[in-house]
Amino acid sequence: MDLPQDFKERMKSQLGDSCHEFFAAYEQERVFGLRCNPLKIDSARLTALLLKQGIWLEPVEWAAEGFYYPPDAQPGKLALHEAGAYYIQEPSAMTAAALLDPQPGEKILDLCAAPGGKSTQIAARMSGRGLLVSNETVPQRAKILSRNIERMGIVNAAVLNETPKRLAERFPLFFDRILADAPCSGEGMFRKDENARAEWSLESTVFCAKRQREILAQAVRMLKPGGILVYSTCTFAPAENEETAEWLVKEYPELTMEYSGQIWPHLSRGEGHYTARFRREGGSHSAYLCREGIDFESETAYSDRRKKCKVTESGMKYPGGMESHKQKTDNKSKPPGSRKKHRQESGTDMKEGMQILAQFLKDTLSEKTEAVILQQIQSGRLAAFGEQLYLLPPEIASLEGLKTERAGLQLGCCRKSRFEPSHALAMALRPEDVKQVLELQEPERYIRGEALPCGGQKGWTLITVEGCSIGWGKAAAGIMKNHYPKGLRRDW
DSSP states (O other): OOOOHHHHHHHHHHHGGGHHHHHHHTTSOOOEEEEEOTTTOOHHHHHHHHHHTTOOOEEETTEEEEEEEOTTOOGGGSHHHHTTSEEEOOGGGGHHHHHHOOOTTOEEEESSOTTOHHHHHHHHHHTTOSEEEEEOSSHHHHHHHHHHHHHTTOOSEEEEOOOHHHHHHHSTTOEEEEEEEOOOOOGGGTTTOHHHHHHOOHHHHHHHHHHHHHHHHHHHHHEEEEEEEEEEESOOOTTTTHHHHHHHHHHOTTEEEEEEEEEOTTTSSSOOEEEEEEEEOTTOHHHHHHHHTOOOOOHHHHHHHHHTSEEOTTSEEEOTTOBOGGGTEEOTTSOTTOOOOEEOSSOOOHHHHHHHHHHHHHHHBOHHHHHHHHHHIIIIIEEEETTEEEEOOTTOOOOTTSOEEEESEEEEEEETTEEEEOHHHHHHOOGGGBSOEEEOSSHHHHHHTOOEEOTTOOEEEEEEETTEEEEEEEEETTEEEEOSOGGGOOOO
């Protein structure tokens, strides 16, 4: 492999005699990995199902949900992948979320989240409980991130498209855990990505280190006392890794570095990845804020603002950027928080909309799941944006002014006195959550968009592959009308 000369010279200085083994690794084939999604399926069942497809999985030592698969396998072309049963991810990239050790019920931020590998790993460990904010500064990458959040059936995530600075202004001392997988010079991707080699330079490592420190400074502002911050890169450059970690604890003495480590391709089965974990000392935040001269609203003020969010008699909530039916605005394809407004063409009275939704829940979901969603609605988490209805994640007070790609779980759309459930809702449900299920025998037909025979079923039906939801169908007269999104369909 043709490596940049400046890179080779620096690595010789950095590794000494072991540089020969390091360079020899670049002449070997890289490894491939995927990560089981426990929100959809358990590891034992996934391993058995992929073995039937001729794909043998081997455990990744640093991530319990991670597996290696053979280089000649193509798991991304299977229906189980479309159903969110697993996420294809380079094995060493699984270390950061594992080191973060997210817990159910916590408030967690993935600050540089696209395309979503680490966010979906974090969400899986949260088991649908707590708040996950997944942020990406590049709009197009934020859309990809949002699609992956949806595919993996995640219900408790808000996907934002904001700068770290604006987030820090809105979420001071707010998060229990923060992951900053910062943009880097990409040296760890040389074996995987030819463009990474072509675009690399010594100057790029200096530029990246400066940007990483700016991002980390904002991350510290959002971290609670006692909270955990994990910093990670896919590079070997000391300026971006160890030196930046050392700068962080020197600049912010309230942080203690608990771990710092590098995965090397000649020592482990993975590409290059650096991770460092820091803990913020409890009770030190006041001194920090004073030293920085930051006038953030207190957590008490933040809680007060949450209580002021309007909740109607029907349980509809309009936090921040939400628009009520009285304002006659509509963003049919835009999530809550979007700033662009359009004239409403066919509004549905909010009381009527609630009745339509309630009837859908009663007709389609199991009694237990219906009760759970109704309880969340009554707690004020239902948000209306034009005709679209969302269940906001807990702990979100307002999305006003924030660029929002996905504001929690999209339930569906109230339109012309009927409710149309979203694809996101289907992906978040399990077979036991609904009254009607159609297990696909030929999933390729469904993914192509074909209608399917369904016997005597009638109404909305959850479509599954090996017990994993993949979308909706609507049955009538022995035919299951296909509601798989047109943008996801493909010819197998």
